[in-house]
Amino acid sequence: MNIQTFAALKDYFSANFNVTENLHHISDLKTFLIQQNPAAQDILNISRFAVNDIFVDLDFEIKQHDTICIIPPSSGG
Amino acid sequence: MIPSALSHPVAEASIAPLSALPLDLVALLSLAHHPKAGAVVLFSGEVRDNSQGKAVDYLEYEAYPAMAIKMIHAIVAEAITRWKLTYAIAQHRTGKVQSGESAVVVITTSPHRAEAYAANRYIIDRIKHEAPIWKCEYFTDGTKEWGGNCNCQKQTGDANKHIYEFDHQHQTT
Numbered sequence: 051m052n053i054q055t056f057a058a059l060k061d062y063f064s065a066n067f068n069v070t071e072n073l074h075h076i077s078d079l080k081t082f083l084i085q086q087n088p089a090a091q092d093i094l095n096i097s098r099f100a101v102n103d104i105f106v107d108l109d110f111e112i113k114q115h116d117t118i119c120i121i122p123p124s125s126g127g
Numbered sequence: 128m129i130p131s132a133l134s135h136p137v138a139e140a141s142i143a144p145l146s147a148l149p150l151d152l153v154a155l156l157s158l159a160h161h162p163k164a165g166a167v168v169l170f171s172g173e174v175r176d177n178s179q180g181k182a183v184d185y186l187e188y189e190a191y192p193a194m195a196i197k198m199i200h201a202i203v204a205e206a207i208t209r210w211k212l213t214y215a216i217a218q219h220r221t222g223k224v225q226s227g228e229s230a231v232v233v234i235t236t237s238p239h240r241a242e243a244y245a246a247n248r249y250i251i252d253r254i255k256h257e258a259p260i261w262k263c264e265y266f267t268d269g270t271k272e273w274g275g276n277c278n279c280q281k282q283t284g285d286a287n288k289h290i291y292e293f294d295h296q297h298q299t300t
Contacts, residue, residue, distance in 0.1 A: 057261035126260030
């Protein structure tokens with residue numbers, strides 16, 4: 051699956067990378083990413099996840115060809 | 128071609144929700160006049176020269192356009208329906224914005240002012256909490272920090288649940 055990160059998350063991960071591990075839910079992806087970079091735990095805990103540009107919950111099922119955006123808290127305005 | 132104020136329909140005009148160029152508040156306002164609107168409210172969110180006790184040099188806004196554009200259109204469309212507005216637009220800057228410049232503009236118009244004010248607060252609140260747009264503050268001392276306007280998750284326990292100023296206002300008045 052293709053992962054896109056933004057803003058402060060780019061201090062911890064590439065803006066765009068692929069994950070080939072066999073992950074079933076958004077929560078698995080989150081756990082995997084925290085294992086990859088434990089320093090990102092706090093920001094990942096307050097970020098939203100979007101699959102194919104729709105916000106989803108942690109129990110959402112993910113597929114190998116999904117594009118998953120990790121959206122840190124908004125700070126527009 | 129820019130539509131004239133008299134010809135545009137009772138709906139959202141085709142203003143791009145994101146702009147890499149300075150927001151032209153006067154031009155946007157001139158499009159908002161409408162013969163059925165007795166009230167025009169313009170909110171401009173502007174960059175302050177200080178934040179967290181430090182002098183701000185400039186801000187840099189990043190957006191995820193694929194989602195931000197759709198979300199801003201949807202928020203504005205919802206406000207038009209909910210408050211029966213004659214017109215509404217919202218436009219947010221991307222890229223480098225200097226202090227004193229507008230980072231976001233929301234214009235709402237309605238026959239009477241109550242609806243235009245309420246809808247304007249609703250639109251700006253939802254954009255600030257929900258739209259995938261982020262600011263990075265660059266301070267004059269050379270440091271930088273990603274802004275964290277939306278920290279609702281600390282109180283709601285869910286990054287998808289927000290506490291809005293317009294709700295709070297509604298409950299306490």
